[in-house]
Amino acid sequence: GESVGLHLPTLSVQEGDNSIINCAYSNSASDYFIWYKQESGKGPQFIIDIRSNMDKRQGQRVTVLLNKTVKHLSLQIAATQPGDSAVYFCAEINQAGTALIFGKGTTLSVSS
Amino acid sequence: DAGITQSPRHKVTETGTPVTLRCHQTENHRYMYWYRQDPGHGLRLIHYSYGVKDTDKGEVSDGYSVSRSKTEDFLLTLESATSSQTSVYFCAISDRPGLEGYTFGSGTRLTVV
Numbered sequence: 001g002e003s004v005g006l007h008l009p010t011l012s013v014q015e016g017d018n019s020i021i022n023c024a025y026s027n028s029a030s031d032y033f034i035w036y037k038q039e040s041g042k043g044p045q046f047i048i049d050i051r052s053n054m055d056k057r058q059g060q061r062v063t064v065l066l067n068k069t070v071k072h073l074s075l076q077i078a079a080t081q082p083g084d085s086a087v088y089f090c091a092e093i094n095q096a097g098t099a100l101i102f103g104k105g106t107t108l109s110v111s112s
Numbered sequence: 113d114a115g116i117t118q119s120p121r122h123k124v125t126e127t128g129t130p131v132t133l134r135c136h137q138t139e140n141h142r143y144m145y146w147y148r149q150d151p152g153h154g155l156r157l158i159h160y161s162y163g164v165k166d167t168d169k170g171e172v173s174d175g176y177s178v179s180r181s182k183t184e185d186f187l188l189t190l191e192s193a194t195s196s197q198t199s200v201y202f203c204a205i206s207d208r209p210g211l212e213g214y215t216f217g218s219g220t221r222l223t224v225v
Contacts, residue, residue: 032211036213042219043216044202045216046214089155091155093209093210097209098168098209098210099143099145099157100213100214102156103154104154105154
């Protein structure tokens with residue numbers, strides 16, 4: 001079946017460090033992936049997306065890497081700040097291309 | 113979030129009572145979704161709509177029904193609420209789900225006692 005999972009439920013880093021959040025997906029046919037950030041008490045917010053014809057995509061302080069060989073997705077956050085503290089979810093589009101399937105989330109804690 | 117509103121934001125209800133949650137959008141997006149969020153489970157899809165009167169089930173649809181009579185409104189109904197339906201419910205919208213991400217609402221926290 002289709003499922004998306006994350007390797008670690010929590011990640012703690014120091015301010016200024018680079019953070020890497022990982023995600024494994026099971027559907028080798030998935031062609032669209034997204035990372036979301038969810039702050040406490042709020043809905044998830046779009047961070048960055050990537051299509052399966054790409055290996056890497058960069059945004060402002062964030063980079064998403066896609067390794068289709070091992071079905072692995074990662075989110076890298078450069079110079080992590082306290083405001084980056086949140087839960088991060090990866091998601092993949094379902095086979096029908098109509099809905100996103102979410103992983104369980106990684107809680108990132110940034111200490112100053 | 114701009115363009116999408118969920119109501120109510122909080123609700124406490126008793127077991128066995130019907131409950132309806134509302135999602136309203138002003139973006140004229142074709143797709144609308146209901147997810148529930150529980151600790152340890154992330155976001156799980158309940159139902160979604162791909163047009164007026166067009167809906168489909170997600171992975172956790174049992175005990176829930178939906179209706180979409182207008183483009184802008186998507187209703188989620190718990191016909192007879194149970195304690196297992198205590199959760200935070202999120203609505204999301206998208207125009208092209210396979211090409212762009214969703215916009216999420218702020219959520220409804222539902223407690224069934």
